[in-house]
Every structure is written in C-alpha cells, then in structure tokens.
Amino acid sequence: MLEHDVLVIGAGLAGMRAAIAAQAGGANTAIISKVHPVRSHSNAAQGGINAALTDRGDDWEEHAYDTIKGSDFLGDQDAIEIMCQAAGDSLIDLEHMGVTFNRDDEGKLGTRAFGGQRRARTFFVGDFTGQAMLHVMFEQLVKSGIRSYEEWFVTSLIQDGEQVAGVLALEIRTGQLHAIRAKTVIFCTGGCGRLFEPSTNALIVTGDGMGLAYNAGARLMDMEMVQYHPTTLAGSGVLISEAARGEGAFLRDRNGDRFMEKYAPNMMELASRDVVSRAEQTEIDAGNGVDGCLFLDCTHLGEALILEKLSQIREIGIDLAGADMIKEPIPIRPGMHYIMGGIKTDIDGLTNVPGIYAAGECANVSVHGGNRLGANSLLDTIVFGERSGNHAASASRDMDFIEFNEDEAVRKEEARIQAMLDRPDNGDRWGSIRQALGDTMNKNIAVYRNQAGMEETLRLIPELKARYAQVPVHNKGRVFNTDLVFALELGYMLDCGEAIAVSALERKESRGAQARTDFPTRDDENWLKHITVTRGEEGPELGYLPVTITKWTPEERKY
Amino acid sequence: MDVKVNIRRYDPDAGAPASFWQEFSLAVPETATVLDALIQIREEMDGTLSLRCSCRSAICGSCAMRVNGHAVLACKTRASESLNSEGVVTVEPAGNMPVVKDLVVDFDTFWDKIRAVEPYLQPQGPEPEGEYIASNESMLHLSSVTACIMCGACVSDCTVLEVDPTFLGPAALAKAYRFTADPRDGDAAGVSQRRLEQLSLPSGMWDCTRCNECVQVCPKGVAPMDRIMALREQAISLGLGDNNGARHAEAFTESVAHSGRLDELRLPVKTVGMFNLPALFSFLPVGLRAMTHGKLPPLVHKSVENVQSVRRLFSKVSQPPK
Structure with a gap:
C-alpha cells in the first residue's frame, strides 16, 4: 500500500511549503492535490506579501498591531506575534x-x-505575486523530489477512533480509487469561496478540506467571518487587486466623488477591507452607484506605472469588462473573496483530532480574526505551512502506522461512489443546487446581515441537502x-x-466582516470570543473559545 | 446572444470512434467567454463534457485549448469575438499532447520537459544574509518570463513538436531562460554556463525553427521564441559554438554579411563541419532530388547588387550600443 509519514492534502502555497518542511524534517512525505500544483488558487493572490523588515526601519510589533486592529481584535495575538516575527525571514527565504x-x-x-x-510593508511581484510565489514553490517541490499525486481527489479520511489512519483518493484520470496510509495528514485545501455566487475564488475552491475535517470531528472556528473584497469586477466578479489602491487609485461614486472621505477620513481608500466594502455597499444601497457598481479610478496613475505594476488587472478589465483602466475608471463592487474562519488549529497547525493538521486558508490559527489584512494571506500560508510541516514531521517520528484493511476500505468507497453514479435521473442537477446555495449565501450572509435573512438561508440549506x-x-x-x-x-x-450561517446567526454583534443591521455595534462584553462549530448527531453544534490577548487591549477601531 | 459551440469530443470509455464532433446551441450573455459557454454546457446541458478550468481570470493556466484552430485560454477569449458567419465557435483540445477525454490532454511529457531543465534557482556561491541586490530592471525582465502560467498553449501550437516530439519546446526553454537570465543563478557574475551547455545539446535551443507560433498564441506575453533566441545569444557569447545550431547561425550570418544573400549550397556543409563525412554523405539524396527537380542552388554564389550597403548595415549593428 502507498504509505507516508506525512501526507499533505492540497498543493497551493501552504501545502507545498508544508511538504517541503516535512521532508526536510526527515519524514517520508507526499503531497496530493485534485489539480496540478501550479493550478492552485494561491495563483490568484495579486498584491503582495507583508513583512516588517527591521533594516527598513519597520518593526514586527507595528505589523502585529495593524493585523490585530484589522482583525477587529478577534485574532489570537500569540499566533499573530509568531506570524509577524517570522515574516522577515520567510520573505528572504522566498527571495533566495x-x-x-x-x-x-x-x-x-x-x-x-x-x-x-x-506603513508600506507589502513586497510584491507586479500584480501577480501569488502566481510568482506559487511557481517558485513548485520549483522547490520539484527540487525536493517529494512524491506528488497530481489530480487525485481525496474522497474520505480513514480513522481508527479519532486517530487518522489514512485517506481514500480518486485518481481522476483513471477513475481508480486508492487507499493511502498516513500517520499524519495536513489539510492545505484552501477556502470555500465557491459556495458564494459570485465570488472572486477559482472554481476549485469548494471547502473540501474543511468539509472532510469537520466530518472527521475537527472544530471549525470563526466561520461567520467571510471577507468581501472591495474591488471585484462588475459582471464576472473576478478580483481587481488592492494593489491598485495601494499604488494610489481612488474609489468614486456616480458623481465622481471620493466617498471614502465620509467613512475613513485618514486612510481613505486604504482602510481595512471590511470598512471599505461596507462603505461601498452603503453607497450602492443609497443609489450612488451605477448598475450596482462604483468606480475604481486609476487614470491619474499614468500608463507607465500601470504597465509596470498593474498590468495583469488591466488585462482582466479589458478582457472581461471591456474597460481599459489607463483610460477610464472601471466598474467594481464588493464581492466574496476569502474566509477568515476555518479548521481550528494551534500555533503548530494541529487540530483537535489526533493526526490532523491544517494550514493556509482552510485553517484558522487565528491570525485574521474578523477581517484579514490584504497581503497577510500569503504570509499565513508560508509561515504556518512551514510550522505545520515541521511539527507533523517530528510528531510522526514517534507514531506508528495504523493498520486497516485496504481492500475493504477501497471496496466500501467504491460502493458509495457507484451508488452516486447509479442514482436515477430525477431531472435535478448539482449545478442548480450549487447556484441556489450561492445565491442565498450572497444574499443573506453578505456585507450586511440580519436575523431574518440568515434564518431564511438556514431553512433553505436542509432542503438543498435533501x-x-x-x-x-x-x-x-x-476517465x-x-x-x-x-x-x-x-x-x-x-x-x-x-x-457559516449558524455561526453568523449566533454572533449577535457587529465585528469585522460580520456587520448585522439588527446588532450594529461591537459588543466586547459578550462577544469577544470565537464561535466554534462541530458536527453533532443532529447537525452543527456551537461552542466558544476565548480570544488570546497578549498585550494589545481591544479599543475602538477607526481609520 | 445565441451561440453554437462545436466541440471535438473523445471518450476512451466508449471506445470507437476515436473522436467526434458535437454541436451545442445555447444563449449566453454578451460578455461571456468561451469558457463561460463551456461551463454552461457542462452544468446545464451535458454533464459528461470534461475540461479543466479553475480561475476564470487567466492566471491558473488550466483551460488552454484550441478555439477556431489556435491555442487560447478559453477564459480569456470572448465568445462573441470567436463566432464565424454562421454563429459557430469551434473548440478542440490542445495539440501536441495526447487527449485523455474531451478537452482534457495529458501533460505528462510537458512536465517531464520542464523537469529536464532543472527548474529551480542554482546559485554557485553562498547566499547573502539578506536579499540579493539586483536592479529592478533585471527583475522586471525576469518577471515578464515568470509570468508564464504553464498553460501549454505554446506547446500545443509548436510546429517543431508536431514533427519532433523530443524537442524541449517553447515552455521548457522559456523556463530555462528564466534561470540563465537571473543574476542570482550560476556563478558570481550570474553566468549559468552548465545550463547553457545542456541546452545547446540536440532537442534544445537550436531546434526551434523560429516560426513564431508560440509568440502568437501565448496568452501572457511571454514570447517564448524570443527567449529561445536570447538563450542562443547567451550560448554563443560563452563560446558554446561547437554544435550544428550555432555553426548554422554563424554560417548564415557570414554568408549574408559577405554577399547579401544566403549561400544555400555551403550552408549545410558549414553547419555540420567540412570534414564530417557521414553527415555530408547524408545530404547526397537531398542534393540529388534537388538537382533532378531543378532546385539546386547555383554552384557559383554571386553577391547581390549593392552588397556594400548590406555590409554597412552589418557593421552598424555589430557596433556596441552607445
């Protein structure tokens, strides 16, 4: 049987970084992904990666404070300290x-x-930093010789009690099922953005790892914290990088006014994403947009700067909206982009289920809390990918493989999948169920939320499940x-x-990406805590965990 | 907008026929891409249609395929701009790679060739403590090559790969250039001698015929052929001239510089080497065929009129730029 000490599921930046670290730590390591590694969604990170370099006069504590304030004080400060302290070395590693x-x-x-x-602390490759980093990490994966199961889709975890014993995976090209024994698995499967429609996320971002871990007994945490990005393109909803505003672009309403003056007089367009998205939604709802959109104006930046630093998003605007940002403002609106929540882990990526680790967007350490700062996600993947790889490698040294009957495991999974294939055609399609889910999420768990809307979604989901x-x-x-x-x-x-819906309904306050019209203010007394979801007999079960505060006490958040 | 999408399909489970055409008629939004149309077909009309796609924004490289005969990213190609006069767009799998199913092709040899160029930075000296100091221009130049998303469009339409599957191909050679041009790779001066020696071997940089197809179809402006030409310049400047490709280039230049036109009779001789008897004998059948068809170049090579101005041009371009 195929057998690995550490099996990394997902081959984006977090996954490849974890695998490289685990292999360097002496573990027999493999990586498995439903797409080829360079097709992973880390590609889509455009703007850059944050790091406070001391030789530029920056300080990791300032980066930590900005991150904590950005998180609306829901991020765990021990994890944020680790990330911001490690950022400089991680950045130099990437450069090397x-x-x-x-x-x-x-x-x-x-x-x-x-x-x-x-402070300007975002390091970048044009406006395709994620793609540039992903391909370099793939180069390092090639160099390492780590076994890579490409276009293999993990369909189930095998557990002995709670302890992980391995996985079952479908080799997509042949349709064959395989069992892989593993002492530890690291989920690096990315977010779940496609369950919103529209979303900036790639079509592969379907919450596989969160779903598998949840069903295996892992805790999900802060799932209500869904980031709407302020600049997604009209129509297709694809991402237009924050780098545009970082380079000086303005947001304008239908009259050409820079409406951010009203919402964030100091930081203007560069306030936190949740703040800017709420401002935009408020303006759109007040009728100050055009066809449900506002405008991102780059025309004053000049052709040379745009061609050097923003060339890819310019192409996207031309290809998908027919608008050239050199010549005219492009229509944008807030759109679902990222989930701060995910599989709850400790600072080494370990979950509450023995043998299961998680890193990257599917995980929640939690460094992003209620709202992630732009360019902290790439940093998160590198720092916590590496830490989880290290920890899994050293933990697996003291673990034995757990025996299970390979033939029986494969046969049972074959039967489950064959039963799906054998279902009679009742006229329904998965595409229409997904669309209904996406529509209700985007309607009711969006920039602004309220009880009635979220209850509507929670009534619909069981129908969709049926x-x-x-x-x-x-x-x-x-084949x-x-x-x-x-x-x-x-x-x-x-x-x-x-x-996501049960967590959002549970949090009766507004914090970070959770903005409730029926509970419009932050309530530290009752809700400065994480909400967790675990799978119970009757459905999702809620729980709470404290927020770790080291030295930054919560304060009013203004930009 | 009504469109007809004519798709070349293949299903190995079904056995014969090898492939067949199937046309779908559907209505799509005016701004829809070819990929949007294919997704709509897959989700609403025929779930058996297989294709790779993911990001919808030309960055993941999954959806390279042939639309109306040329390789494109389906997500970067407007349906409305791809219709013929009957409102039909033709979609086929990418070329030069075996078809797995429908629009999905087997990338195994593609990745084998990427791996063959040792695609990772190999500095010879010790790493600096901080970052390498390098000019922004040098990094922007590299970034224009690392913008390659490995979609395989160039490989699909490469005319050399069509006849010689051993050719490393445009994607792998552009990837190799990304290292040979990197000031951090190779020795202290950034010279990647060993890489360039490897890439000068048969199936490498000298096997490109400069047809320009890869430049035309690349959706990211990487211009693989230009990178291959840059590899050749690097190799020649290192004195790596002991191969047919470099000799061919030199003999070509020499002939044109001297007479203003190509001496087709002496070019192959100079390319393989004057004393390379086996290679010279191998030209005999071609030579004989050319002779019987009246295509043999004149035995006495004459200069063009006004050859002086050609020579002046050459001396002008060989001066170092000011």
Missing part, C-alpha cells in the same frame, strides 16, 4: 528561492502600501469524470455553508 520581487532604486526589495497598515442526497451524476464513465468530482465537492460546500 528565486521569487522575482520588484526592487527599489538601491536594488533591494521594494514595497507598496496596502490597506489597514500605517436534493443533494438524490442528485444524479450524468457522467457514468471512469476524468469531473461531473462526479463536482458532485462530491458540493457535499462539502453544503456543510461549510451551514457552518
């Missing part, structure tokens, strides 16, 4: 690996300004059956959607 960061006039790494931070249990899979073949993969993914999306 070969990332082609833009430079300043002295040939040193150059920075740009980013939202919610008082439809899902009967939904036919039209492709009955074995590259994406129809089957999408059907399996939808199960995870429904679980994640439910966890």
Whole structure:
C-alpha cells in the first residue's frame, strides 16, 4: 500500500511549503492535490506579501498591531506575534528561492502600501505575486523530489477512533480509487469561496478540506467571518487587486466623488477591507452607484506605472469588462473573496483530532480574526505551512502506522461512489443546487446581515441537502469524470455553508466582516470570543473559545 | 446572444470512434467567454463534457485549448469575438499532447520537459544574509518570463513538436531562460554556463525553427521564441559554438554579411563541419532530388547588387550600443 509519514492534502502555497518542511524534517512525505500544483488558487493572490523588515526601519510589533486592529481584535495575538516575527525571514527565504520581487532604486526589495497598515510593508511581484510565489514553490517541490499525486481527489479520511489512519483518493484520470496510509495528514485545501455566487475564488475552491475535517470531528472556528473584497469586477466578479489602491487609485461614486472621505477620513481608500466594502455597499444601497457598481479610478496613475505594476488587472478589465483602466475608471463592487474562519488549529497547525493538521486558508490559527489584512494571506500560508510541516514531521517520528484493511476500505468507497453514479435521473442537477446555495449565501450572509435573512438561508440549506442526497451524476464513465468530482465537492460546500450561517446567526454583534443591521455595534462584553462549530448527531453544534490577548487591549477601531 | 459551440469530443470509455464532433446551441450573455459557454454546457446541458478550468481570470493556466484552430485560454477569449458567419465557435483540445477525454490532454511529457531543465534557482556561491541586490530592471525582465502560467498553449501550437516530439519546446526553454537570465543563478557574475551547455545539446535551443507560433498564441506575453533566441545569444557569447545550431547561425550570418544573400549550397556543409563525412554523405539524396527537380542552388554564389550597403548595415549593428 502507498504509505507516508506525512501526507499533505492540497498543493497551493501552504501545502507545498508544508511538504517541503516535512521532508526536510526527515519524514517520508507526499503531497496530493485534485489539480496540478501550479493550478492552485494561491495563483490568484495579486498584491503582495507583508513583512516588517527591521533594516527598513519597520518593526514586527507595528505589523502585529495593524493585523490585530484589522482583525477587529478577534485574532489570537500569540499566533499573530509568531506570524509577524517570522515574516522577515520567510520573505528572504522566498527571495533566495528565486521569487522575482520588484526592487527599489538601491536594488533591494521594494514595497507598496496596502490597506489597514500605517506603513508600506507589502513586497510584491507586479500584480501577480501569488502566481510568482506559487511557481517558485513548485520549483522547490520539484527540487525536493517529494512524491506528488497530481489530480487525485481525496474522497474520505480513514480513522481508527479519532486517530487518522489514512485517506481514500480518486485518481481522476483513471477513475481508480486508492487507499493511502498516513500517520499524519495536513489539510492545505484552501477556502470555500465557491459556495458564494459570485465570488472572486477559482472554481476549485469548494471547502473540501474543511468539509472532510469537520466530518472527521475537527472544530471549525470563526466561520461567520467571510471577507468581501472591495474591488471585484462588475459582471464576472473576478478580483481587481488592492494593489491598485495601494499604488494610489481612488474609489468614486456616480458623481465622481471620493466617498471614502465620509467613512475613513485618514486612510481613505486604504482602510481595512471590511470598512471599505461596507462603505461601498452603503453607497450602492443609497443609489450612488451605477448598475450596482462604483468606480475604481486609476487614470491619474499614468500608463507607465500601470504597465509596470498593474498590468495583469488591466488585462482582466479589458478582457472581461471591456474597460481599459489607463483610460477610464472601471466598474467594481464588493464581492466574496476569502474566509477568515476555518479548521481550528494551534500555533503548530494541529487540530483537535489526533493526526490532523491544517494550514493556509482552510485553517484558522487565528491570525485574521474578523477581517484579514490584504497581503497577510500569503504570509499565513508560508509561515504556518512551514510550522505545520515541521511539527507533523517530528510528531510522526514517534507514531506508528495504523493498520486497516485496504481492500475493504477501497471496496466500501467504491460502493458509495457507484451508488452516486447509479442514482436515477430525477431531472435535478448539482449545478442548480450549487447556484441556489450561492445565491442565498450572497444574499443573506453578505456585507450586511440580519436575523431574518440568515434564518431564511438556514431553512433553505436542509432542503438543498435533501436534493443533494438524490442528485444524479450524468457522467457514468471512469476517465476524468469531473461531473462526479463536482458532485462530491458540493457535499462539502453544503456543510461549510451551514457552518457559516449558524455561526453568523449566533454572533449577535457587529465585528469585522460580520456587520448585522439588527446588532450594529461591537459588543466586547459578550462577544469577544470565537464561535466554534462541530458536527453533532443532529447537525452543527456551537461552542466558544476565548480570544488570546497578549498585550494589545481591544479599543475602538477607526481609520 | 445565441451561440453554437462545436466541440471535438473523445471518450476512451466508449471506445470507437476515436473522436467526434458535437454541436451545442445555447444563449449566453454578451460578455461571456468561451469558457463561460463551456461551463454552461457542462452544468446545464451535458454533464459528461470534461475540461479543466479553475480561475476564470487567466492566471491558473488550466483551460488552454484550441478555439477556431489556435491555442487560447478559453477564459480569456470572448465568445462573441470567436463566432464565424454562421454563429459557430469551434473548440478542440490542445495539440501536441495526447487527449485523455474531451478537452482534457495529458501533460505528462510537458512536465517531464520542464523537469529536464532543472527548474529551480542554482546559485554557485553562498547566499547573502539578506536579499540579493539586483536592479529592478533585471527583475522586471525576469518577471515578464515568470509570468508564464504553464498553460501549454505554446506547446500545443509548436510546429517543431508536431514533427519532433523530443524537442524541449517553447515552455521548457522559456523556463530555462528564466534561470540563465537571473543574476542570482550560476556563478558570481550570474553566468549559468552548465545550463547553457545542456541546452545547446540536440532537442534544445537550436531546434526551434523560429516560426513564431508560440509568440502568437501565448496568452501572457511571454514570447517564448524570443527567449529561445536570447538563450542562443547567451550560448554563443560563452563560446558554446561547437554544435550544428550555432555553426548554422554563424554560417548564415557570414554568408549574408559577405554577399547579401544566403549561400544555400555551403550552408549545410558549414553547419555540420567540412570534414564530417557521414553527415555530408547524408545530404547526397537531398542534393540529388534537388538537382533532378531543378532546385539546386547555383554552384557559383554571386553577391547581390549593392552588397556594400548590406555590409554597412552589418557593421552598424555589430557596433556596441552607445
């Protein structure tokens, strides 16, 4: 049987960083991903990666404070301290690996300004920093010789009691199921953005790891904290980087006014994302937009700067909205972008389930709390990917493989999947269930939320789950059956959607990305705490965990 | 907007026929991309259609395929701009790679070739404590190559790979250039001697025929062929001239510089080497065929009229830039 001390699930930045660390730590390591590593969604991070470099006169504590304030004081400060202290070394490591960061006039790494931070500490490669980093991390994966199961989709975890024993995975190209024994697994499967419609997220971002871990007994935490990005393109909803505003772009309403003056007079367009998205939504609701959109104006930045630093988003605007940002403002609106919540881990990536680790967007350490700062997500993947890889490698040294009957495990999973393929065609389609889920999430768990809306979503999800249990899979073949993969993914999306909705309904205050019209203020007395969701007999069960505060006491948040 | 999407399909589970065409008629928004149309087909009309796609914004590289005969990213291609006069857009899998199912092709050899160029930075000296100091221009230049998303569009439409599957191909060679041009790779002066030696071997940089297809189809402006030409310049400047490709380039230049036109008779001789008898004998059948078809170049090579001005041009471009 295939056998690894550490099996990393997901091959984006967190996954590859974790695998490289685990292998360096002496563990027999493999990485498994439903897409080839360079197709992962880390690609889509455009603007950059934050780090406070002391030789630029910056200080990690300032970065930590900005992050904590950005999180609306819901982030755990011990984890934030670790991330911000490690940032400098992680950044230099990336540069040594070969990332082609833009430079300043002295040939040193150059920075740009980013939202919610008082100092320019975002290091970048044009406006495709994530892609540049992802491909370099893949180069390091190639160099390491780590075994990589590409286009293999994990369908189930195998557990002995709670302890992880391995996984079952579908080799998409052949349709064959395989069992892989593992002492530890690290989920680096990314977020669950596609359960919102529209979303900036890639079509593969379907909450697989969150769903698998949740079903294996892991705690999800802060799931109500869903980030709406202030600048997503009209129509397609794809991302237009915060780098545009970092380089000086303005947000304007239908009259050409910079409306952020009313909401964040100091930071203006570079306030935290939750603040800017709320301002935009308020303006749109007040009728100050055009066709539900406002405008991102880059025209004063000049052609040269745009071509050097924002070339990719310019292309996107031309290709998908027919608007050239060199010549005209482009129509944008807030759109679902990132989930701060995820699988609750400690500072080494370990979850409450023995043998299960998580890192990156699927995890919640928690460094982002109620609202993630732009350019902290790439940093999160690198720092906590590496830590979880290190820890899993050293933990697996003292662990034995757990025996299980490979044939039986594969046969049972075959039967489960065959039953899905054998369902009669009742006229329903997974695409229509996903659309209904996406619509209700985007309507009711959006920038602004209220009890009635969230209850409506929570009434709908069980209906969608019932439809899902009967939904036919039209492709009955074995080879590259994406129809089957999408059907399996939808199960995870429904679980994640439910966890998000119950958490959002539970939090009776407004904090970070959670803005309730029926509870419009922050309530530290009752809600300065994390909400957790675990799978119970009757459905999701809620719990609470304290927020770790080291030295920054919560204060009023103004930009 | 009504569109007809004509898709070349293939299902190995079904056995024969090898592939078949299927046309779907559907209504899509005016701004829809070809990918939007394919997703709509997959989700609403025919769940058995397989394709790779993910980001919808030209960054993940999953959805390279041939639209109307040329490789594109389906997510970067407007449906409205791809229709013929009958309102049909034709979609086929990418070329030069075996088809797995429908629009999904097997990338194994693609990645083998990427791996063959040792695609990771290899500095020879010790790493600095902080970052490497490098000019912004040098990094911007590299970033224009690292903007490659490995979609395979260039490989799909490479005319050399069509006849010689051993050719490293445009994607792998552009990737290699990304290292040879990196001031951090190789020796202290940033010279990647060993890489350039490897890349000068058969199936490497000298096998490109400069047809420009890869430059045309690259959705990210990477211009792989230009990078291959830059590799050749690097190799020649290192004196790596002991191969057919470099000799061919030199003989070509020499001939044109001297007479203003190509001496087609002497070019192959100079390329393989005057004393390389086996190679010279191998030209005999071609030579004989050319002779019987009246295509043999003149035995006496004449200069063009006004050859002086050609020579002046050459001396002008060989002066170092001011």
